Amino acid sequence: MTNRLRRAGGFAAVSTLALAAPELGQAAAVPFAAIAVLAAFVVDDGPLFELFARPNxxxxxxxxxxxGFSLAAAGLAVFATIPTVPMSESVFAAAVIVVGFGNLGRALVAELSTEEFLGVAGFVAVGCLAATAAQLIVATQLPEPLDLSRFAFLGAVAALVAALLRSMLxxxxxxxxxxxxxxxxxxxxxxxxxxxPILVGAGLAITVVLGYVSYALGTASVPGMLTGVLLGLLAVVLGGVGWFLALMAFFAIGGLSSKYRYEEKKARGVAEENEGARGTGNVLANSAVALAAVLGFAATAHGDVPAWPLALAFAGSVSTALGDTLSSEIGGLYDEPRLVTTLEPVxxxxDGAITWQGELAGLSGAAIVAAIAAVSMPLGFQPIVGAGIVLAAGFVGMTVDSLLGAAVEGDLLGNQAVNFAATLAGAIAAVGFGVLLAW
Structure with a gap:
């Protein structure tokens, strides 16, 4: 057993103190605070020091x-046990334990392989199981419903978020x-x-498979893959199957398009960096508006706020994202591009250059999302009308992306900021068209 594995086991053991939160109440922070004091000021040698010591x-x-780990857990414990704060002890326990046991899962895999994907998979798998079990154990000590599917969803979210942050920090x-x-x-x-439970299970299974495929094909880095899996899980659980399918269409088709004739695009100077593998920044720039829309939909699902504007915003942003991606990836393969603002050859x-082939490819991508959204999302209109709204919004977003590329990209805004602005424009256009037609 390596030092790394022993150390990870020690941290995991410390994290289990979070399970005592219901019994300790407002004193739940005390054990972690005591460990933090001992670690920082008392233990400087001996077996305990060797067990927990990192190179630094x-x-x-x-x-x-x-x-630091214990102090963070203590701070979260204080926050979770304040009567006026609605954070539950089960959430506190899951947040602490997912990190402790996730690191243990990664260390276990490291004993057998140095492959980054396998290490991340070990973190997510062990962290998810531990976080789910932690919520179940804590809930049995409280007057709290034992909803295993909900615990599994929250455990998966905790593991994916922790693994994503861990991969970047x-x-x-x-x-x-x-x-x-x-x-x-x-x-x-x-x-x-x-x-x-069916949505949670199916969503996890499908997104994990697609995530692995995207990593194996080189269309996403490990952080990009984790981000995509997380967003896919949130879309299917918080929105529904239609929301999930629309987002997966963007990830799958957009990712493959970045690898299409990659060497030729590289020679022309129009290829994506990192061999076409999209990272977290790229994924979030294209999906942040969609994420906000599905979170808004979930937040208003139990009230009287109509769902269709948020569904249109989601579909319009994803339509823009896929349309813009295909427009760039396909259009960059053709000669005689013209600047969108002046139509002069460039x-x-x-930045801001377009070709008719790229525009046609972009409209095809927007149409794919429009078709999915029209038949499987609550857009509030007949399918043909809904599809037309989403397609038009995708075209607006694509055009905004090109206009910003010609006007400000490189000087004032980077590519990711332009992508975010374009998807926001697509979302606003979709809602705006929907409001006009509703009148």
């Missing part, structure tokens, strides 16, 4: 890694991961009152 701890002679940043996961999990615990790869 050896150099500094203090268990600052354990102290350093091991010493565990305190930030614990606090971030706790706040995110609190949000979803408030939004999701009940979930379908060099391939010029």
């Amino acid at each position: 701890d050896h150099r500094e002679g203090r268990l600052y890694g354990l102290a 350093f091991p010493r940043d565990d305190p930030l991961v614990v606090l971030s996961v706790g706040l995110v999990l609190w949000l979803f615990a408030e939004l999701v009152l009940a979930v379908s 060099e391939p790869g010029t």
